[in-house]
Amino acid sequence: MHFAYPPRKGSNPPPFQPRSSKVPILRPSRLRTILLLVLTVIGCFWFLSGPKKETPYKEHAPSGNPPVVILTVVDPTKYSESYLKSITDNREEYAAKHGYETMTVKLFDYKTNGAPQSWARIIAVRHALSLYPDAKYIWLLDQNAYIMEYSLSLEEQLLDPTKLEGLMIKDQSIVPPDSIIKTFALLKGKNTAFILSQDETGLVTNSFFIKNGDWAKFFIETWLDPLYQSYNFQKAERHALEHIVQWHPTILSKLALVPQRTIASYARNKEDNSYRDGDFVALLVDCTPTGPDSCERQSEHYLQQLRYKSSAANRKS
Template sequence: MHFAYPPRKSSSPPPFRPRSSKAPLLRRSRLRTAALVLLTILGVLYLLSGTSGPDPYHEHVPSGHPSVVIVTVIDPATYSNAYLKTVQENRKQYAAKHGYETFIAKADDYETGGYQRSWSKVMAMRHALSKFPDCKYIWYLDQDAYIMEPSRSVEGQVLAPRTLESLMIRDYPVVPPDSIIKTFAHLRGEDAGLIISQDKDGLASGSMFVRNGDWAKFVTETWMDPVYRKYNFQKAERHVLEHIVQWHPTIFSRIALVPQRTMASYTHTQLGDGYQEGDFVAMFKGCSILGDNSCGEESRRYWEKFQQAMAAA
């Protein structure tokens, strides 16, 4: 029986041809394109969802409780402890009567970088805004002053919008005597951010109101910028305030200037409007550290008047 032999393979096989790589490359290209399209779609959906949802950043809106925080910086190295005790009592008793809060700090609580200790008042104001985020106003009042009319609220004296508008000094040089920058003629009371008066030298920064909010934080942080301290202005933070008020539109646009006797009457009349019976605040600016003209001695009769007024209120 004969079997057919299978055909013999050629001893000369065809040359080797590598398998085509076009198909895998095409698949990888398509996968990349699909991935990019998918990422693009997801990105668009994320952006759309973000714009339709609530803004993740919200500036805190103060509730107004407390309505006012009285801020004072005391310096035991300058004034006697007995006098400073009356200053603190003056603030606390007045605040308690009207439902306000007090923030009493010491000058050495803050690092002023080797510059004048008076810079601590700006730092204390910023500190108070952080400590009382829901207050409506802070009232900075220097340590050389007493509140003299405890029956009056600060709202009735100056802060109520209509009252403030009736007091505003409009279209007037913001820093006397001849600043070309003049206060706004049409500022509304509810839009005022800094309420301040003038004395014979310039802005009377020993007594001023700052409305709480993002504007107040901006002002205080700009004011205490280390760059300004390095300028070495003659009157330190007071001259810096006058500088930024005149040359920074964001700050200047919300300045309300009021008559000095509204909240900063001076017992030394050569420095500004003199204190008269019935004025809201008596400031002993210019008193000495020691001697018969010391702040402690000068303040005695005003402290007695305040105590009598508290008893009668």
């Protein structure tokens, strides 16, 4: 069998032809890629060098009208109408003298979804912050307390940044006597947003001030986290607050501790934090709704002092 041989190359190859100097035509796919790269570079350059637009979000700055809202949460199911009227009258008289507002609400107006009803006080603070967006401060004052000195405004004795800075207890254990978490040593009065005091066992939540603003809303929402409400702390919202403050530097960094007798003297005849004549607030911490140690019975002593001071002020005027 014979196989055909492949044809041989000619012995006379074609003459050499040099490459054309013309630029070859690019394929359409390459043109698209180059165009996209050019547009991307131009877009990045415009984004980085173009005019900056302001963010659409701006924190609401309260105008300070009113300067302070005095918030009191009352329980008409346990206390008499006459006693609660003495409480509301006390707030309204002081507020009218200094241009503040009062907000009195009922404890059971707020649902706590199975948590102790005392949590309603913190829910009421959230309500006050939304109801008075231009108030500078919300002052939560317990229903079993009386403002004892009408002559001085809150700005004069506490809220002015310079005054507050002179009162602040710095580098102090949050939970006495030896908690390793302490108040900030370098905190300035102008940078505080949460003012309260401390007794011999921990933070006092019967009387505290919150500066209105976005931080206040963040703080209250943190405090009201359902996990804390359902955790079954021994003293409910008070122990929850102590936990939050010690574990959240963002909250601790705005906290100012002041001497207890500045805003929360205990109405009892013992210990250094007991009420003395001239103190601003008397807290009836040991009183009961009824019986020989009832709040109404204990209140008579302080109401008598207020009536005497009012009469003396009228005589001077």
